[in-house]
Amino acid sequence: MRPALVWFRSDLRLADNPALIAAAREGRQIGALFVWDEDSPGIRPLGGAARWWLAHSLRALAADLGRFDIPLILRRGPAAKIVTEVAEETGSDLVAFNARSGAAEAEVDRTVASALEQAGCTARRFNGALLHAPGTVHTAAGGLPRTFSAFRRAAQKLEPPRQPKPIPAGLLGIDTPPKGDLLETWGLEPVAPDWASGIRAAWQCGEAAAQARLAAFLDDGLNGYAEGRDSPAAARVSRLSPHLRWGEISPHQVLASARHAAQTGSVSHADADKFEAELYWREFAHHVLAAEPDLAQRNLQTAFDAFPWRECIGELKVWRAGRTGYPLVDAGMRELWQTGWMHNRVRMVVGSFLAKHLLIPWQEGESWFWDTLVDADPASNPCSWQWVAGTGVDAAPYFRIFNPVLQGEKFDPDGTYVRAFVPELAKLPAPFIHRPWTADAATLARAGVRLGITYPKPIIAHDAARDRALRAFAHIKSGA
Numbered sequence: 001m002r003p004a005l006v007w008f009r010s011d012l013r014l015a016d017n018p019a020l021i022a023a024a025r026e027g028r029q030i031g032a033l034f035v036w037d038e039d040s041p042g043i044r045p046l047g048g049a050a051r052w053w054l055a056h057s058l059r060a061l062a063a064d065l066g067r068f069d070i071p072l073i074l075r076r077g078p079a080a081k082i083v084t085e086v087a088e089e090t091g092s093d094l095v096a097f098n099a100r101s102g103a104a105e106a107e108v109d110r111t112v113a114s115a116l117e118q119a120g121c122t123a124r125r126f127n128g129a130l131l132h133a134p135g136t137v138h139t140a141a142g143g144l145p146r147t148f149s150a151f152r153r154a155a156q157k158l159e160p161p162r163q164p165k166p167i168p169a170g171l172l173g174i175d176t177p178p179k180g181d182l183l184e185t186w187g188l189e190p191v192a193p194d195w196a197s198g199i200r201a202a203w204q205c206g207e208a209a210a211q212a213r214l215a216a217f218l219d220d221g222l223n224g225y226a227e228g229r230d231s232p233a234a235a236r237v238s239r240l241s242p243h244l245r246w247g248e249i250s251p252h253q254v255l256a257s258a259r260h261a262a263q264t265g266s267v268s269h270a271d272a273d274k275f276e277a278e279l280y281w282r283e284f285a286h287h288v289l290a291a292e293p294d295l296a297q298r299n300l301q302t303a304f305d306a307f308p309w310r311e312c313i314g315e316l317k318v319w320r321a322g323r324t325g326y327p328l329v330d331a332g333m334r335e336l337w338q339t340g341w342m343h344n345r346v347r348m349v350v351g352s353f354l355a356k357h358l359l360i361p362w363q364e365g366e367s368w369f370w371d372t373l374v375d376a377d378p379a380s381n382p383c384s385w386q387w388v389a390g391t392g393v394d395a396a397p398y399f400r401i402f403n404p405v406l407q408g409e410k411f412d413p414d415g416t417y418v419r420a421f422v423p424e425l426a427k428l429p430a431p432f433i434h435r436p437w438t439a440d441a442a443t444l445a446r447a448g449v450r451l452g453i454t455y456p457k458p459i460i461a462h463d464a465a466r467d468r469a470l471r472a473f474a475h476i477k478s479g480a
């Protein structure tokens with residue numbers, strides 16, 4: 001029997017990997033390939049933090065495959081050409097891979113499949129990344145439900161997601177693997193300047209790390225999730241997002257574990273249900289991307305095409321640097337820069353601040369997140385940005401404008417989160433931590449804060465920003 005080639009993409013794991021399971025069936029020898037493809041039309045080049053994660057994740061995957069004597073072949077270039085070449089070099093007559101949600105990626109898959117077929121090789125595509133494949137969750141009329149709750153209801157009427165599967169038994173590598181690139185030659189990790197030290201300290205990549213993170217979350221995290229998930233300083237969220245983004249763990253594994261924890265009584269059903277709902281937001285985003293390929297570029301609500309957005313590079317830079325003068329916003333932007341991740345509540349606040357306080361196009365924020373998040377996801381990132389900006393499907397209404405001070409006081413009442421990421425404010429008493437400009441001179445002096453010098457004054461007053469945003473919104477509502 002001829003070998004099979006598994007083409008790994010955003011599914012960098014061995015367990016519960018449908019493509020690997022299919023390739024290993026019938027006891028075939030297996031070749032493993034990863035292609036770094038930024039040459040195929042429409043493929044979005046990875047951001048810096050995602051490239052860092054990918055490097056580490058590929059190292060972990062290579063080590064995991066190595067335990068079964070399966071070498072991971074690395075090649076760079078257009079997938080259609082490379083996959084066909086490596087299938088030929090390995091003598092494979094089957095190439096198996098798991099689907100991705102983007103239209104450009106789907107087009108690459110079609111091109112690869114037809115090139116393989118012409119070469120006499122079978123291509124097989126599986127759904128490994130989502131609980132439900134795009135297209136399977138639909139309204140009675142057959143379209144994508146345009147609200148999250150309708151999407152969830154439609155999904156609940158389907159067959160439940162399959163149970164996760166273990167690493168297939170009897171994995172066996174091909175005898176003489178063709179040469180691949182050395183990972184180091186791809187330059188995925190920063191050298192000078194090395195901006196990744198905070199990211200390195202914050203994360204462990206790879207399938208084993210993903211499983212350990214899930215276990216730790218089930219042990220101490222999920223319990224209290226429904227209440228605690230909005231507090232950025234509390235360890236009440238899973239931090240599984242980069243692992244899910246790269247497929248180091250499957251949503252099936254995560255969902256099944258959370259449900260099991262609820263069934264066995266180690267967490268409440270309320271906590272497990274809330275967590276499951278968040279996994280379904282991820283699903284929703286991927287289904288939206290599959291239906292709206294230019295999700296990262298265009299307002300899904302086209303009325304916003306006429307919105308008076310402001311192109312203001314100076315203010316954009318201040319926002320990126322975490323120097324807006326609003327402590328919660330600044331803490332979030334600095335957490336992002338330091339660790340490659342930001343808490344969901346704070347993502348919503350900083351996103352709203354950019355799109356509504358500063359009226360800067362949401363695409364600018366989306367692309368900064370794309371470059372700096374380790375979980376930068378082609379579906380969840382643009383979908384969430386459009387949600388925050390009010391331009392997307394089932395979006396937060398535009399007129400709901402987060403007040404960064406009140407958000408801080410509600411979700412970080414003693415300022416623990418702000419103190420961790422904005423150290424120059426660390427000594428401010430709690431009543432002023434989210435509004436330093438209201439502190440008297442003596443309090444500021446005692447805390448070592450000199451407004452406008454050690455920490456900026458607010459870039460814009462909240463009420464003025466809110467009024468301006470509502471006027472801008474009225475402009476498109478009136479069609480002026």
Ligand code: FAD
Pocket residue numbers: 229237238239240241242244245278279280281282283285342343344345347348351369373375376377378380381382384385388
């Ligand atoms: P948990 O609360 O533990 O949730 C479990 C999993 O559910 C997450 O790992 C994630 O896969 C999924 N999830 C949770 N919330 C959401 C959500 N609102 N939308 C989609 N999936 C969700 N998430 C990304 O994975 N990649 C992104 O690029 C991304 N960009 C975002 C940009 C903005 C402006 C906003 C507001 C949100 C964004 N999110 C993104 C969604 C969410 O913030 C993160 O998924 C979450 O913070 C990850 O932390 P966690 O793993 O601890 O989440």
